[in-house]
Amino acid sequence: MKKRLFALSLIVVMLLGMATTLSGCGQNVTKRADTQDTWSKIKKRGYVVVGLDDSFVPMGFREKSGKLVGYDIDLARAVFKLYGIKISFQTIDWSMNATELRNGTIDLIWNGYTKNPQREKVVAFSNTYLKNKQVLVSLKKNHINSFDDMTGKTLGVQSGSSGYESLENNPKLLKDKIAKKTPVQYDTFTNAFLDLNAGRIKGLLIDSVYASYYIKHEANSADYQETQGTFKSEDFAVGMRKGDKTMKRKINAGLKTLKANGTLDKINKKWFGNQKVEN
Known part of the structure; x- marks a missing residue:
């Protein structure tokens, strides 16, 4: 009986050790995904994954045909077109956006995402591209x-x-x-x-x-x-992982270029008409 109890105790200890190891591995993977500068990898594969709530009119939403359209859709495509990179838009549970980002499921949160101190603790932000309230x-x-x-x-x-x-x-x-x-x-x-x-x-x-x-x-x-x-009032900005410093520079530079060449004004007018918006 003592031998059986000893064997069972040994098995339990081994299983707990394996669970701890696996848990640690998962945390390390998340940490790596959150701290890496992924620009070169994204550039090589040719596309970036943007997470969004596809019912957020007019920032990103589905038409009756199922086509994804919106202000942020046009703006994101215009920015990455400057770098020859395509976009894969991925619908996510909006309440889990930061988790999806840090886990590496998506590369960016670009969907009327408000910059604030609480979010800045876990997410890096681009410059503001639109004011909201x-x-x-x-x-x-x-x-x-x-x-x-x-x-x-x-x-x-x-x-x-x-x-x-x-x-x-x-x-x-x-x-x-x-x-x-x-x-x-x-x-x-x-x-x-x-x-x-x-x-x-x-x-x-x-x-x-x-x-x-x-x-x-x-x-x-x-x-x-x-x-x-x-x-x-709130600042809409692009959310990204803390490690993506190159991504942040590229997006900020792209937004600046679009504002200078008139593309941003065209997108504003397309989605908001003559309504005054602040970029």
């Missing part, structure tokens, strides 16, 4: 003219979005006013708008670029209204 969208019939008018009412927000972070980081501005002090979270803004139209939520905290484009293309656009609160 959070707005409260509601139906006019609900008479939501200020954040105070959301007192006791249900608010929607996308999981993992900059709107959700703004809500959590500045609770006195809006979160503490809404029903149960807790928003309803959605995977996509499309689903959030469906619930807004159905009356299941009374307001939706959302990026102004999405709100303006979505409402403009709705048949009943006059039924909506946008309310601005006091959340700070």
